[in-house]
Amino acid sequence: MADNNPFPGENNTGHIWDDNIRELSNPPPGWWMISFWASIAFFIGYGVLYPFLPIGEEPTKGILGWTQIGEFNKGLDEVNAVRAPYEAKIKDLTAKQILEDDSLTTYTIASSKVLFGDFCAPCHGGGGQGGPEYPVLVDDNWLYGGTVETIEQTITNGRKATMTAHANILKPEEMEALVKSIMDGKPTEEPLYAAKGCIACHGADGKGLQVLGAANLTDKIWRFPAQDQAESVRHTIMHGVNFAGDPKTREAIMPAFGERLSKDDVKKLAVYVYKLGAGQ
Template sequence: MADKNPFPGENNTGHVWDDNIRELRNPIPRWWMIGFWISLAWWVAYGILYPMIPMGESWSKGVLGWSMVGEYQEGLEQVEKVRAKYEEQIAGLSAEEILADEGLTAYTVASSRVLFGDYCAACHGSGGQGGDIFPVLADDDWLYGGSVATIQQTITNGRRGMMIGHGSMLSEQEIATLASLVADWDGASEEARTLYQSKGCFGCHGADGKGIQALGSANLTDAVWRFSDLDPVASATYTITHGVNDPNQPKTREAVMPAFNERLSENEIKKLAVYVYKLGGGQ
């Protein structure tokens, strides 16, 4: 190919494409070589100063002794030093007393976001909006009460309410009548209200249908649905038939809030209680 080089005397390799595109033998620019050698020197220096080279199950530590874990721990110590004075105050106060201090409340809410994200958001949503089978924490509808003390108790010990399934005790028509009452309390027929009383539903949900917080029974008169609001009648029918946490009903609803007293410290639970209370639904 070099014998047929159409550019004789030019410093090229003899490789020509499309008549005039060729590979030249020009030396690499001096500035590029200087940059190359500087970068090579920097690579060697970095390997001496910092951890870099794998060595079996370990690695070279570097003469500076720096590590990402060490830098993280130093930063964490700085953060904990700033937070220490607030954490010490929280340890000596109740959740109610924390809420009475505006500055301490602001710190507690800000410092509990990660806690809520780690332990609560998977079920209740990042903003407490709840899910298909998990309660909303940002409204004012509470089965057991929305005081900060009650919320703290719930987080500590968990909750496991129970409603027995009535599928074998009530006829399909009776269940349908009661479901219509639950779906539209104010517009329900007198027949539905009479059936509610005669079947003893008031024993758990109260004569006015507003629920009994000591029992954790649902308020049947509002438009808040624990399991589904797409079809209130169908949802109520299913719950009346199969119950909630009924061990004798294979198709029962499952609604369990786990206890966190063995996973979180007393301070962490207290802070989470304040955080949930301040989501907007505490009362």
């Protein structure tokens, strides 16, 4: 073919069709070919070293033994190594002792944020601001007490208070009299308060008994806040709280976390909640 090439000197391959359509040989530049072969070499090298061919149940493993989960665990180990000295200290201390140490407190708050978000925030809100029917954790009103020990106890064992439904006990006018006195913040001045047994749980001063989780009726904070607060109070008196047999009763149950969380995690959460703003 080369003998009678009609287009000499233009680096065609000698393949010519229809008189003038011919194949030219224009190889890519050297640097391009080098990087082309280099990338193929890389491809093979990578395949040997790392998980590669998805054949069978699992891909080929590669001689380095690298895995994603392995790398993840390595990162986790690094984090745990940083945390270890603090965690070791926390293990031997009570929540109260943690609070006495500033740097430990700072560590505890920082490391419990995720715990709080996972286990507490769904009901109590991300910042402890409470939710509909769920208590606020950042005010100074504690149903069961706001010391770090009681908070720890609350988280470990949970809480469930009961209040009798009074729908069938009180006459409508008695109900109204009680609602009014509670709305005024002076329940003790209403004779029915003592006569109908409210005093047994809410106390002679109307400030509630923390051992029973009975609400303080004299302060500005409502356990079940609502637009129409009087209606909410009436509802609570009529149907009670956690009162079996009344489907309309208020449900107010704090679940126990003692078995779901480790002792240290509970301790840390207690410190976190205590430091949210209102620990006593």
